[in-house]
Amino acid sequence: MIEWLESALHLTVQMGTVYLLASLGEIYAERSGILNLGLEGMMIMGAALSFIFTLAYGHLAAIIASIAAGVLMSLILAVMAIRMRLNQVVTGLALTMLGLGLSGFLASPEIRRGILLTLNPNIPENLLGIQQAPTLPEYPIPILSEIPLVGEAFFHHNPLVYASYAAAPLMWYILFKTRLGLSLRSVGEDPAAADSLGVNVFLVRYLATMISGGFAGLAGAYLFLGFQPFWNEGMTAGKGFIALSLVILSTWNPLRAILGAYLFGGIETLQFRLQLMGWKAQSPYFLAMLPYLVAIITLTLISLENVRKRIGVPASLGVPYSREE
Amino acid sequence: MPTKIETRLGTIRIERRLTYSRLASAATTLTAFLLSLLVVAVILRVMGLDPARAFAVIGEVFLVPRLLSESVKQSIPICLSALGLAIAFKMNYWNIGAEGQIYMGMIAATGIVLLHAYYNLFHESMLLPLMTIASFILGGAWCLITGILKAKLNVNEILTTLMLNYVAILLVDYLVHGPWRDPKGYGFPLSIEFPDQAKLQFLFGSPACTGLLVAVVAAALVFCVLDYTRLGFEIKVVGQSLRVARYAGMNVSKIILLGSFLSGGLAGVGGLSIVSGIIGRLRPGASPGYGYTAIIVASLAGLNPWLVVAASIFFGGLLTAGGALQASMNIPRAATQMIQAIIFLFILVGEFLKRYRIVFERGGRT
Numbered sequence: 001m002i003e004w005l006e007s008a009l010h011l012t013v014q015m016g017t018v019y020l021l022a023s024l025g026e027i028y029a030e031r032s033g034i035l036n037l038g039l040e041g042m043m044i045m046g047a048a049l050s051f052i053f054t055l056a057y058g059h060l061a062a063i064i065a066s067i068a069a070g071v072l073m074s075l076i077l078a079v080m081a082i083r084m085r086l087n088q089v090v091t092g093l094a095l096t097m098l099g100l101g102l103s104g105f106l107a108s109p110e111i112r113r114g115i116l117l118t119l120n121p122n123i124p125e126n127l128l129g130i131q132q133a134p135t136l137p138e139y140p141i142p143i144l145s146e147i148p149l150v151g152e153a154f155f156h157h158n159p160l161v162y163a164s165y166a167a168a169p170l171m172w173y174i175l176f177k178t179r180l181g182l183s184l185r186s187v188g189e190d191p192a193a194a195d196s197l198g199v200n201v202f203l204v205r206y207l208a209t210m211i212s213g214g215f216a217g218l219a220g221a222y223l224f225l226g227f228q229p230f231w232n233e234g235m236t237a238g239k240g241f242i243a244l245s246l247v248i249l250s251t252w253n254p255l256r257a258i259l260g261a262y263l264f265g266g267i268e269t270l271q272f273r274l275q276l277m278g279w280k281a282q283s284p285y286f287l288a289m290l291p292y293l294v295a296i297i298t299l300t301l302i303s304l305e306n307v308r309k310r311i312g313v314p315a316s317l318g319v320p321y322s323r324e325e
Numbered sequence: 326m327p328t329k330i331e332t333r334l335g336t337i338r339i340e341r342r343l344t345y346s347r348l349a350s351a352a353t354t355l356t357a358f359l360l361s362l363l364v365v366a367v368i369l370r371v372m373g374l375d376p377a378r379a380f381a382v383i384g385e386v387f388l389v390p391r392l393l394s395e396s397v398k399q400s401i402p403i404c405l406s407a408l409g410l411a412i413a414f415k416m417n418y419w420n421i422g423a424e425g426q427i428y429m430g431m432i433a434a435t436g437i438v439l440l441h442a443y444y445n446l447f448h449e450s451m452l453l454p455l456m457t458i459a460s461f462i463l464g465g466a467w468c469l470i471t472g473i474l475k476a477k478l479n480v481n482e483i484l485t486t487l488m489l490n491y492v493a494i495l496l497v498d499y500l501v502h503g504p505w506r507d508p509k510g511y512g513f514p515l516s517i518e519f520p521d522q523a524k525l526q527f528l529f530g531s532p533a534c535t536g537l538l539v540a541v542v543a544a545a546l547v548f549c550v551l552d553y554t555r556l557g558f559e560i561k562v563v564g565q566s567l568r569v570a571r572y573a574g575m576n577v578s579k580i581i582l583l584g585s586f587l588s589g590g591l592a593g594v595g596g597l598s599i600v601s602g603i604i605g606r607l608r609p610g611a612s613p614g615y616g617y618t619a620i621i622v623a624s625l626a627g628l629n630p631w632l633v634v635a636a637s638i639f640f641g642g643l644l645t646a647g648g649a650l651q652a653s654m655n656i657p658r659a660a661t662q663m664i665q666a667i668i669f670l671f672i673l674v675g676e677f678l679k680r681y682r683i684v685f686e687r688g689g690r691t
Binding site: 035037076080084085086087089090091093094095097098100101102103104105108110111114115233238241244245248285286288289292293295296299300303304317 | 372373419421474478479480481483484485487488489491492495496498499502617620621624655656657658659660661662663664665666667669670673674676677681
């Protein structure tokens with residue numbers, strides 16, 4: 001029983017980390033007023049590039065390439081949404097489509113072979129055709145990982161999971177306790193007021209959007225290298241949109257995102273476990289709906305005026321800013 | 326916005342355009358479209374594929390009758406959903422839930438077929454009319470949920486419509502894995518096959534012709550509603566300025582409710598056109614993202630119902646070409662999605678160029 005619970009908790013943290021990483025960046029973008037609906041596309045580009053680059057150069061290069069891909073895609077979003085003031089929703093969705101299409105194209109066996117040979121002409125022949133890559137190694141933290149139950153669940157993971165433990169509080173601190181964070185939130189709340197106080201609205205929004213892209217790429221790399229190292233077209237399977245739900249559930253707060261991430265990770269673990277235990281085949285579908293339904297309910301609750309004021313929903317989310325108007 | 330970039334050669338400024346003719350607007354869209362194809366060509370070239378041959382394969386789809394009829398078939402769900410989106414977008418209601426509304430429409434249509442097959446509740450000739458009504462109502466209701474939240478509580482419709490997509494997709498998964506699974510289907514997650522009377526092929530026995538008729542009729546209806554009715558006028562006013570609509574004494578929440586219902590309803594009928602026009606039964610993942618392609622189509626067509634029909638056929642052709650590209654050139658199917666997205670991004674940048682212009686001034690910094 002204890003072992004069952006330990007491995008379930010371990011899986012919960014593994015799954016939750018995908019959502020946590022992706023939502024941390026998205027929280028920054030949305031706090032600055034930019035709704036990045038390209039999250040799913042940036043994640044899957046991260047996954048595809050981490051696949052290709054791991055085979056060509058190894059894990060570190062893969063993680064860097066994934067982050068770079070996310071940042072680059074978010075830069076497209078930033079230019080189109082911030083400078084050109086195009087509709088963020090449509091632009092973001094276009095980027096999601098681009099990511100899904102481009103990743104499937106680049107990582108398909110026919111195209112991948114050529115890319116791998118270009119990246120590394122000395123690559124062993126047997127790596128050219130395989131659909132998987134080695135996972136990131138796990139490093140149990142001494143002493144902590146021996147605590148019963150919690151140790152295995154939280155302290156026996158790969159470095160990216162530990163990075164997410166550090167990133168969430170750090171990003172909370174920056175967002176709520178520093179001048180930079182204050183500028184970021186003010187830009188998402190009332191850009192005109194922030195502008196008149198000397199905050200560079202455009203710069204802050206560019207930075208926040210690129211942070212969201214970088215984290216999305218990292219989340220994709222983690223998804224692939226962390227626990228699902230078989231390339232599958234469209235393997236993010238809506239996880240980017242679950243991360244968007246998580247941002248709402250966390251009410252744009254990085255610390256609350258930790259709890260939400262493990263809640264969603266737990267729901268997903270439960271789906272697997274129930275299936276393994278021979279529950280009726282249909283139960284997982286209703287469990288899988290929960291993250292989306294929770295997001296809709298949260299959105300409804302925070303639309304009530306007094307709740308909204310207490311939580312501080314970014315008031316200018318999705319509204320382009322221009323000095324002319 | 327820093328609207329000025331100074332370089333050594335001169336200054337680049339971005340200026341808002343005051344007027345822009347219809348012709349120039351069409352020319353911009355066309356240029357953006359051609360540029361996107363150029364980018365696609367470069368990507369294919371870099372990856373060692375022959376772009377000219379790839380475009381020839383895509384072009385062939387529109388010339389060979391068998392492939393053209395397949396393209397038209399594929400375009401119907403896109404077209405119906407995009408017509409719905411045109412209504413919503415005119416209202417400035419960002420319904421990105423056409424995909425989910427499509428799935429709800431498929432559920433409604435299949436439900437009626439099952440009622441007929443299992444309980445024989447009504448005559449065969451009633452099947453298609455009832456399926457159409459049911460899919461319109463269920464698709465509409467799915468969008469109406471978000472409309473109610475928007476109108477009564479001002480809940481952001483972008484996020485709610487998006488989230489409901491996944492709920493609807495999972496609901497279909499549940500139904501075909503569970504209660505609606507074909508008892509004689511060897512355990513595959515499929516519904517029973519639809520009887521011929523439930524298939525969308527009453528015109529010349531051809532699903533493409535029938536679908537095209539439905540699409541054109543729907544486009545005409547949407548055109549009439551938007552341009553010749555009071556509701557259409559109100560929808561456009563709400564879309565342009567909520568404040569003006571309120572000052573004019575319009576019942577804004579009623580308009581949002583009606584508009585969202587119509588928008589979702591059309592996507593619902595789009596769902597019907599998939600199960601009864603393309604597949605002939607319900608299965609998981611029955612829509613490979615028609616609802617998202619519809620967003621591209623609606624933007625590309627500038628929300629004009631007639632152009633929506635034409636643009637849908639183009640994208641239906643692109644989907645059909647995916648298979649041909651794979652078969653003849655070994656280009657992965659994902660390439661068509663990439664091409665769609667690149668076209669979309671360029672069309673969006675074209676929208677920017679219609680509103681603004683970039684001015685170069687000679688003579689640099691002194």
